[in-house]
Amino acid sequence: MDTERFRPGAGRGLRERLAEPGEKILLHASNFRPVKRTLDVVRVFAMVQARMPARLVLVGDGPELPRTAELAGALGLREKVIFAGQQATVEHLLAAADLFLLPSEFESFGLSALEALACGVPVIATNAGGLPEVITEGVTGHRCRVGDVERMAGLAAELLGDPERHRAVREAARREVVEKFSEEAVVDLYEGLYTEVLGA
Numbered sequence: 553m554d555t556e557r558f559r560p561g562a563g564r565g566l567r568e569r570l571a572e573p574g575e576k577i578l579l580h581a582s583n584f585r586p587v588k589r590t591l592d593v594v595r596v597f598a599m600v601q602a603r604m605p606a607r608l609v610l611v612g613d614g615p616e617l618p619r620t621a622e623l624a625g626a627l628g629l630r631e632k633v634i635f636a637g638q639q640a641t642v643e644h645l646l647a648a649a650d651l652f653l654l655p656s657e658f659e660s661f662g663l664s665a666l667e668a669l670a671c672g673v674p675v676i677a678t679n680a681g682g683l684p685e686v687i688t689e690g691v692t693g694h695r696c697r698v699g700d701v702e703r704m705a706g707l708a709a710e711l712l713g714d715p716e717r718h719r720a721v722r723e724a725a726r727r728e729v730v731e732k733f734s735e736e737a738v739v740d741l742y743e744g745l746y747t748e749v750l751g752a
Contacts, residue, residue, distance in 0.1 A: 553733040558670035560726060563648030570634060570648060571607040576712045578606060579649035579673075581642055581664050582656075584614025591616070592655040592701050594623045594633070596676070599705030601632060604713060611636045611645055647671040650718070651708055654678070657698050662686040666733060669693070669725040674718065676708050692725040 571577050578597055582588040590610070597608040610620065610633060617635075624633045636645065646652070652668035654677035659665075661682040665675045669686070675693035677683050687693045694707045711718055 553666055553670050553729055553735070555670055555730050555734045558643045558646065558667050558729075560647055560672035560722070562671060563644040563646070566644055567648040570609060572605070574605050576600070576604060576606040576650045577609060577648060578651045578653055578708070579609045579611065579645060579668075580653045581611035581639075581646070582614070582654075584612055584616040584620065586616055587657045588614075588616065589655045589657055589698070590620040591623055592699065592704075593653050594620055594627065594629070595701045596653055596655065596705045596708060597633075598627045598629060599702070600709050600712065601629065603709045606632070606712075608633045609636055609645060609649065610634065611639055611642055613638050642667065643671060646673055649673050650712060651676060652693075653704070653708070654683070655696075655698070655701070655704060656680050656683075659683050665693075666729060670729040670733075672722040672726040674711060674721040674725055676704050676711075688724075688728060692721060692728055 580593045584590050600606050624630050646668050652673050652675045654665050654675060656678055657680060659681040665677055665686050668675050669692055675687050677687055677695055678698045679695045680698055683695060687695055689695055696703045
């Protein structure tokens with residue numbers, strides 16, 4: 553992970569253009585395939601938005617985008633959802649967010665979650681695939697069962713409604729990525745492995 557590119561503050565000045573003062577920004581970025589469960593993203597956001605002023609930013613494009621937009625409209629949220637489309641870079645948008653949503657049915661690793669964490673953004677996701685390797689439960693975010701939108705929304709609202717805890721999770725998210733997934737940390741691990749193998 554390039555922790556210089558993906559870092560807190562990369563979206564400085566963008567937040568004011570995305571949301572009104574006092575609104576929390578929830579973000580999802582993906583290829584909008586069915587496995588990403590983007591309808592769950594909208595459902596979670598609807599529950600959070602019912603409890604506090606919030607805005608949802610959707611980054612990317614794909615086959616589920618029309619259904620996602622349709623659900624947002626049906627729930628009366630169309631004015632609260634920003635469809636940002638495909639982006640050449642996402643770090644500026646990630647760094648402007650308060651929370652990253654990833655309710656995927658499967659994730660081989662969870663690179664988008666790792667990018668969000670590197671920007672100091674807590675992640676609410678599922679226990680799918682490699683996400684448990686990326687998200688430390690209760691420390692850098694939360695992991696839930698696939699499809700459990702009520703629990704995801706409850707945890708999201710709880711975190712966003714507690715400024716002190718939110719700040720602590722943001723700091724922990726950034727710290728864990730730097731310590732475990734930065735280029736320096738990973739290269740050291742590979743060098744240790746090579747040394748061990750060659751020594752044997």
